[in-house]
Amino acid sequence: MSDSLVEEKLSERDKKHLWHPLTQHKTNSEMLAIARAKGALLFDEEGKEYVDGIASWYTCMYGHCNPYILDRVKEQMQKLDQVVFSGFTHEPAIKLSEELIKILPKNQEKLFFSDNGSTATEIGIKMALQYHHNKGQKRNVLLAFEEGFHGDTFGAMSVSGLSVYNGPFEDFFIEVERIPVPTPENIDDILNHLKKRLQHNNIAGFIYEPLVQGAAAMKMHDADGLDRILALLQQHEVLTIADEVMTGFGKTGKYFASDYLENKPDIMCLSKALTAGLVPMGLTTCTEKVYMAFYSDDVAKGLFHGHTYTANPLACTAALAALELLQTDEIQQQIKNITLWHQQFDKKIKNHPKVASTRQTGVIYALDLDVEMERYGNLRNKLFKHFMAHGIFLRPLGHTIYILAPFITTKEQMERIYEAIENALELV
Numbered sequence: 549m550s551d552s553l554v555e556e557k558l559s560e561r562d563k564k565h566l567w568h569p570l571t572q573h574k575t576n577s578e579m580l581a582i583a584r585a586k587g588a589l590l591f592d593e594e595g596k597e598y599v600d601g602i603a604s605w606y607t608c609m610y611g612h613c614n615p616y617i618l619d620r621v622k623e624q625m626q627k628l629d630q631v632v633f634s635g636f637t638h639e640p641a642i643k644l645s646e647e648l649i650k651i652l653p654k655n656q657e658k659l660f661f662s663d664n665g666s667t668a669t670e671i672g673i674k675m676a677l678q679y680h681h682n683k684g685q686k687r688n689v690l691l692a693f694e695e696g697f698h699g700d701t702f703g704a705m706s707v708s709g710l711s712v713y714n715g716p717f718e719d720f721f722i723e724v725e726r727i728p729v730p731t732p733e734n735i736d737d738i739l740n741h742l743k744k745r746l747q748h749n750n751i752a753g754f755i756y757e758p759l760v761q762g763a764a765a766m767k768m769h770d771a772d773g774l775d776r777i778l779a780l781l782q783q784h785e786v787l788t789i790a791d792e793v794m795t796g797f798g799k800t801g802k803y804f805a806s807d808y809l810e811n812k813p814d815i816m817c818l819s820k821a822l823t824a825g826l827v828p829m830g831l832t833t834c835t836e837k838v839y840m841a842f843y844s845d846d847v848a849k850g851l852f853h854g855h856t857y858t859a860n861p862l863a864c865t866a867a868l869a870a871l872e873l874l875q876t877d878e879i880q881q882q883i884k885n886i887t888l889w890h891q892q893f894d895k896k897i898k899n900h901p902k903v904a905s906t907r908q909t910g911v912i913y914a915l916d917l918d919v920e921m922e923r924y925g926n927l928r929n930k931l932f933k934h935f936m937a938h939g940i941f942l943r944p945l946g947h948t949i950y951i952l953a954p955f956i957t958t959k960e961q962m963e964r965i966y967e968a969i970e971n972a973l974e975l976v
Contacts, residue, residue, distance in 0.1 A: 557581065558593050576929075580936070585612035588957040590941060599961045601935075601942040603954045606762070606794050607825030610873045611956040617824050617869040624865040633661065633858040640864035647871055648831075651803045653812040658839040660832045660851070661859040665793035665819035666699025668830035669755065671853055672815045673703040673722075675834060676753030676787040679841045682849045687752035691786070694726045697763030698755060698791050698817075707755050710763055725751075729761065730773025738773075739780060746784045753815075754781050755789040758805035759909055762794040765948035766914035768907045771808040778811035787838065789815040793830075797821040798874050798883055799952065801910035814838055824870035829863035882955045886911045889959060890951070893966045902973040904947075914950035915969070919976050921947040931972055940968040 558581035568579060581593040588611055590598045603609050610617065628638055645659050660675075662668055673690065680687040692698075692707040699705070705714045706721035714721075725745070727738055745751070758774060761767040778788050790813035795805040799821070806813055815838060819830040842851050857863070873879055890913040897915065898906045904918040921927045928944050935942045942949060942965070949969055953962065 558583075587611040587613075588954045588961050596939065598936065598939050598941045599953070599957070599964055601940055601951050601953050601965045603821075603952055604825055605820065606799065606952050607820045607823075609797065609799070609821045609955050610824050610870060610879070611954050612825070614824060614826075614869075614873070616873060617826055617866055620869040621826065621862050621865050624862055628861045630857065630860055630862075634854055638859075638861050638864075640861045640868065641859040644864045644868050644871070647868060648833075651871070651875070652816065652833060653804065653806050655812045655814075655835045656816060656833045657836040658834050660834070660853075661855075662830040662832065662853075663828045663855050663857050663860075663863075664699075664830050665817070666701045666704045666830075667855065668793060668817040668819050668832050669698040669707075669789070669791050670701045670703045671830075671832040671851075672789040672791070672817045673707065673753065673755065674853060675815055675832065675838060675851065676755075676789060677722075678849075678851065679787055679838055680752050680785075682841045682844070687750050688723055689751045690722065690724045691751050691754040691781070692724055692726050693756050693761065694728050695761055695764035695767060696726075696755070696757055696791075697761070698757075699793075708763075727777075729767065729769040730777060731769065732773070735773040735776060739776060742777070742780055746780075746786070749784075751781075751784075751786050753787040753789050754778075755791055757791050758795060758813075759800055759808060760795050760805065760912055763945070765916075765945040766907065766912055766950045768909055768914075775809050775811050778809065778813070782811060782814070787814045789813060789817065791817045793817055793819045797870070798879070798955065799910050799912055801883060801887060803874070805909075821870065823863050823866040824873075826866040827860070827863045828857075829860065829867060879955050882957075883911055885959070886953070886955070886957065886962065889962050889966075897966075897970065900973055902976045911955065912950065912952050914948055917947040917949070917973075917976050919947055927976070930975060934972050934975055935968050938964075938968045938971070940965055942968070 559579055562579050582590050583593045584591050588600050590600050660671055662671055690707055695709045697708045697710050705717055707724050708714055709726055728734055730738055759768060781788055790806050792804050796818050814835050816833045823829045842849055887910055890908050894906050897903055902918055904916040906915045931944045951965055
């Protein structure tokens with residue numbers, strides 16, 4: 549390596565060729581270079597540490613560079629790194645399916661691998677549409693919640709309700725109709741609307757983020773209302789698709805948000821914490837009923853969707869190790885601890901004059917500031933810089949500040965997050 553590359557900072561070298569996600573580079577050209585990470589901490593190239601208050605987009609729930617997961621993957625690397633999953637299979641994928649089925653909702657029977665959350669939901673959407681096509685039924689409409697977010701591929705964008713991401717592409721979307729998230733006040737109106745709408749018999753599926761809408765600033769809804777919606781839709785053969793990419797694997801206090809519901813989804817979409825942040829992978833699971841609609845002597849009725857790295861052995865091994873950690877007494881106790889710490893903090897902060905509202909589900913905590921803000925506006929950026937200056941990595945969504953830290957975050961580290969939020973209120 550040349551001396552010039554050694555001397556030049558990573559953040560400067562970054563500017564030459566890299567294009568970052570969710571970034572307008574003309575107004576935000578500075579990227580912080582992270583050199584290493586351990587546990588709940590990130591370290592930049594200058595050696596400064598930051599508590600990772602959002603588990604790097606809800607992935608590293610067992611901490612960065614978890615030695616148990618690293619050792620398992622290192623061992624697997626010596627045996628099998630990658631092999632095509634069409635026409636082949638391998639132990640890590642088989643073992644993962646066996647272990648995951650044990651904790652998934654009881655109606656889930658089949659697993660379809662992909663490589664990220666967007667593709668997991670994309671496949672769920674395709675399953676729902678093709679399910680009815682294979683049965684000779686013309687159902688071409690999908691139902692989704694207002695303000696939902698399901699990813700950045702075209703099907704996933706179509707069912708997402710955040711136009712700040714999707715505006716330039718809306719003319720190319722599949723047909724989607726939206727309903728509000730259920731509350732005790734509006735659930736009867738929603739059900740009455742759906743009963744009339746279902747008479748047209750052209751809704752293929754309903755995709756939803758159960759209990760918590762992540763990109764909608766951790767907007768939360770109750771299980772009872774969602775249960776009633778699912779029950780009605782399933783009576784009319786509308787396939788229900790639970791997008792648990794964000795909520796899955798313990799974040800809501802149970803293994804899956806769907807565990808709070810009596811009516812289980814026909815299809816589930818998983819990613820993020822699935823592989824504990826180590827490598828990319830997505831999963832779309834479904835019931836036997838869904839699978840059997842594709843099981844045919846007619847080749848064209850198969851699900852012709854595939855990714856080069858489908859069921860990568862290293863990703864499957866990371867997921868297996870993460871699954872084992874999730875079920876340990878230690879991690880389950882930490883989930884309870886963080887839930888309690890959030891509740892204690894909430895009592896302290898919820899009546900602050902700058903706080904409009906608060907909410908919490910499991911280890912997910914959010915508060916809304918009593919101020920109008922743009923999603924990526926100046927005040928939001930001021931808050932972000934405040935947190936980073938105090939060694940805390942949080943990404944406010946508009947006027948919402950939320951916490952979704954790794955399960956292994958210590959009480960001292962969580963107190964640092966809470967203190968930084970309290971101090972931030974003085975900036976508003």
